[in-house]
Amino acid sequence: MNRKHKEPKGMPFAVKVLLTGVFGGLIWSCIWYVAYFFNFTDVGPALIWMAWALGDWTEQMVGQWTAVGIITVLSIGVAFLYRFVLVRVRGMWMGLLFGAVLWGLVFFVANPLFVELDPLFDMEGMTIVTTLCLFIMYGVFIGYSISYEYELLQFEKRG
């Protein structure tokens, strides 16, 4: 390779984690919104507004889309959490578990925080199934992406 040319390099790990968080949040909260739109679930992404009684607008399109934006930003934090705590675990199953635990945290442990959210046992079965499935896929997306990238980096360092 000619030395005068600049050698292009891949993205740094931290940037990848950040982008994984951003797109993970964006993709799955958009799908969540679609699922909400078609009444698969009674709560949409606007769930995060429910911590405060802010009025009706949160349930409408503005509220949902701003919630999508907030989830996208929050997901960066989620991605870095995974990166610092669980990154060494190989494969996708930890991501799946991570998503399920995250769902448990939001819908069960933190349930009383969300004023307008029904307690878990009063929720519609369909709402539970849909949100759980969404959180699992979200967890797999973030967890598997980050741990695979980490595994590749370790491999490249060694090889």
Place this chain on the structure above:
Amino acid sequence: MMETNEAQTLTNSLQENEKIFHDRLNIDASFDVGMRKINVLGKEVQFYYVNSLNDEQIAIQVLRELMDLEKFNMETNSARETIENHIAHIQVDVTAEVDQCIFHLLSGLIFILIEGEHEAFIVDVRNYPGREPAEPDTERVTRGARDGYTENIIENAGLTRRRLRDERLRNEIVQVGVRSQTDIAVSYIDGIVDPDLVNIVKQELDKINIDSITMADKAVEEYILNQGWNPFPLVRFTERPDVAAAHLTEGHMLLMVDTSPTIMILPTTIFHHVQHAEEFRQSSAVGTFLRWIRFIGMLAAVFIVPFWLLLVLEPDLVPAGLDYIGVEDEGNVPIFAQMLIGELGVELIRMAAIHTSAPLGTALGFVAALLVGEIAIDVGLLTAEVILYVALGAVGIFASPSHELGVALKMVRLLFIFAVGIFTSYGYVIALTVVFILMVRMKPMNKPYLWPLLPFDPAAMWQIVARTGVPTMRLRPRIVDPKNVVRQTKP
């Protein structure tokens, strides 16, 4: 399986050698295997041939040159040396092994035995029945190269090498199949490809111990990838040399199997199956547009049909403002059953169309469109909406450039339809999640099948979402683990 012969060698006696070949090949029984005796320089010389695989003109040239020796009454100390010097061909091998002689004979080469010599000369005069390179039917483009692979592995290697004059392009050949002795070429560019991958594939090829692989590449694929009952295609097949060469330079490897015009590209992810050469023949914007139309078509084909069925079965799900979704007139048959009938019908028509010759195919089209479409509605068997959505699904599947992926997606859609029909919305959501997880879990050749979507690789995903310009593609895809990552450098 074939009984294993001990490695037999030729003897100094021509009569004994003749008997060996007569016994093993039973030359009198097959009309296309033969032997010709001539006398050269006072020695008897025997030519063994399979005339169905030989180029007669070249064989005659070789023969004539030796006959000329006799005509001019040449004097020589060593008949063998003179004869070897006068074999008019560039590719001449010498062997003392009977198995080698027979293997080459049955590959279309001829071998020459000389009285008093225990070695045979093998001359490559083969000419296989085959066709000229033609544009592959399933991968047509509006512009660009019109040649395609043929059934001849040598021609195929040539078509690839014509596009890559790289001295590091390797075409390693192995024979697989105890009876068929089929040639399989492993092609890769040394210095780019992941050597571990090549070794794994070669080991897998060595392990195959079957009598014949006349079904060629598909059979080999099943050995290498342990497909099991997974319907998704784990390798990309192509009949286009330009596509194959492009993948070689990306760091993929190719498997060419003699007698098959389809070349396997390894390793593969699902996104290799949704790209088409046509996109790279158009400008970036047009290519991206084409790709997005295809994506939408394929996604719609898989998800919309069962989703519509769900909305019909559970009208509560339909959001206000979209009330027109659903059926106007339910008809006499439950919608779920109508859907299955429709899917079955479309699939039957498609299958029938493949096996029907072109003139009959038109008639078949009329029957299918008129009878099944029109009359089924008129008699109240199917409603118009079912036909619409089933047709939408069928067209979307046809937009998939890979036939194998299309069929797999169709099966997934059928699974969703059953899930919706039996378990309604629970079925749909859970089936979606399970299929998603199973696809994430797939790792053919240890490469995640959904890469770069999952595990997410932003830069590589961008190349899938958009057909980026060639000058901007600076790195080889990481999925193949290339030894040399840089594709081009900035000037």
